[in-house]
Amino acid sequence: MSNTLFDTAPDFHQPIAVLKHCHDRIRKQLATLARLPDHLAAHGADAEAQKAAQVVLKYFNHAAQLHHDDEEQNLVPMLQATARDADLALLAELVPGILADHAAMDQDWALLQGQLAAIASGAGAALSAENVQRFCDAYAAHMAKEEAHIAPMAKRLFSPEQMAQLGSAMQVRRGLSPTLPASQVPEQQQVPVHNTVADGVVLADLRLDYGRASLTEHDVLDDPIAQFGKWFDEALHARVNEPNAMSVATVDADGRPSSRIVLIKQFDARGFTWYTNYASQKGRQLDANPHAALLFFWSELERQVRIEGTVVKTSAEESDKYFYSRPLKSQISAIASQQSAPIANREQMETRYEAVAAASGEHPVRPEHWGGYRLDPVRIEFWQGRRSRFHDRIVYLKQADGSWRKERLQP
Numbered sequence: 014m015s016n017t018l019f020d021t022a023p024d025f026h027q028p029i030a031v032l033k034h035c036h037d038r039i040r041k042q043l044a045t046l047a048r049l050p051d052h053l054a055a056h057g058a059d060a061e062a063q064k065a066a067q068v069v070l071k072y073f074n075h076a077a078q079l080h081h082d083d084e085e086q087n088l089v090p091m092l093q094a095t096a097r098d099a100d101l102a103l104l105a106e107l108v109p110g111i112l113a114d115h116a117a118m119d120q121d122w123a124l125l126q127g128q129l130a131a132i133a134s135g136a137g138a139a140l141s142a143e144n145v146q147r148f149c150d151a152y153a154a155h156m157a158k159e160e161a162h163i164a165p166m167a168k169r170l171f172s173p174e175q176m177a178q179l180g181s182a183m184q185v186r187r188g189l190s191p192t193l194p195a196s197q198v199p200e201q202q203q204v205p206v207h208n209t210v211a212d213g214v215v216l217a218d219l220r221l222d223y224g225r226a227s228l229t230e231h232d233v234l235d236d237p238i239a240q241f242g243k244w245f246d247e248a249l250h251a252r253v254n255e256p257n258a259m260s261v262a263t264v265d266a267d268g269r270p271s272s273r274i275v276l277i278k279q280f281d282a283r284g285f286t287w288y289t290n291y292a293s294q295k296g297r298q299l300d301a302n303p304h305a306a307l308l309f310f311w312s313e314l315e316r317q318v319r320i321e322g323t324v325v326k327t328s329a330e331e332s333d334k335y336f337y338s339r340p341l342k343s344q345i346s347a348i349a350s351q352q353s354a355p356i357a358n359r360e361q362m363e364t365r366y367e368a369v370a371a372a373s374g375e376h377p378v379r380p381e382h383w384g385g386y387r388l389d390p391v392r393i394e395f396w397q398g399r400r401s402r403f404h405d406r407i408v409y410l411k412q413a414d415g416s417w418r419k420e421r422l423q424p
């Protein structure tokens with residue numbers, strides 16, 4: 014029995030106790046939620062029901078999400094990095110289920126949230142008893158599993174430094190400054206490391222939870238180029254910032270990779286085309302190794318597309334067509350720049366530009382070292398962000414007969 018007058022929370026020096034305390038609070042909220050359907054049937058959305066709905070909403074919209082993040086972003090990864098042998102095997106068995114539970118509970122919560130919001134404002138009195146029951150049962154089973162296996166394992170395996178690290182991350186997530194005694198601050202945090210951005214936000218804690226859309230094997234088109242076109246149109250309509258900007262990763266003759274952003278200018282059944290200087294670093298790398306990878310990240314839509322394949326130069330006619338469609342000044346820039354070669358200063362670049370402009374007048378000629386590259390894809394992956402890092406990934410793999418095979422990848 015508790016010998017304190019109040020329900021005091023353990024502090025963040027004992028992060029596992031804090032997580033257990035969160036479970037206890039979740040249980041209290043679940044008990045309130047479980048009583049609501051009967052109360053509503055008897056009294057409608059009276060003041061008591063409204064208050065209960067408000068409290069439950071507040072808790073599961075905010076605190077419970079932080080709790081899931083503590084587990085997914087800190088506790089579980091730290092355990093996975095620390096556990097060995099039987100512990101590691103147990104984690105491999107349990108963690109996918111724990112993450113799936115979070116995603117399923119998030120989905121169930123989304124169903125309840127709308128009804129509770131209506132009750133909280135007195136605008137409605139409907140609440141699905143079946144959904145409430147499923148949500149409460151799922152949470153109860155989930156917490157029991159964590160308390161039986163995960164919490165004891167963390168208590169057994171984590172060093173004081175790891176406990177301090179976990180507690181500190183949990184505090185930062187709640188907007189609190191870590192208040193650890195110096196002796197408990199993990200050593201790596203005492204040396205100056207560039208892990209913070211503005212306002213002391215920890216870089217590792219900068220993350221968004223994605224929940225905008227989903228992607229199933231049935232949603233996607235059979236042809237990945239058509240699917241890319243669909244997503245590209247959606248990116249345009251959503252006014253994504255620079256939807257045509259993609260990263261191009263190439264590898265040099267020694268196997269060392271590098272990447273940069275370029276603008277896609279065309280895509281069709283033959284592949285994905287961009288224009289550049291053939292004598293640039295990427296040009297030299299592609300000469301040595303034609304394998305490359307493209308990447309689009311459309312953050313506003315929580316989408317990523319990864320494309321891999323081999324690269325060929327576009328025909329001279331195609332390169333001409335694009336080169337002469339560009340504004341005159343861009344044509345002159347392309348001629349004046351020995352892309353990726355060092356130069357002493359900006360003035361020398363300007364002088365070179367003026368000289369090219371004077372020499373070529375209104376009709377510059379496309380230099381042979383400037384033109385297009387087209388990546389002929391063998392693998393195209395569509396990634397849709399989902400809640401709690403349980404993302405959707407559908408990959409298309411090109412088969413020997415030229416057809417595409419689709420499969421789902423784990424997040």
Ligand SMILES: Cc1cc2nc3c(=O)[nH]c(=O)nc-3n(C[C@H](O)[C@H](O)[C@H](O)COP(=O)(O)O)c2cc1C
Pocket residue numbers: 255258271272273274275276277287288289290293294295296352353
């Ligand atoms: C938004 C954006 C678009 C770009 N588009 C192109 C492009 O279409 N072609 C190009 O050669 N470089 C483009 N660049 C510049 C490249 O990122 C890179 O600096 C240049 O191609 C030299 O790369 P390299 O030295 O690896 O060859 C772009 C850069 C940005 C940030």
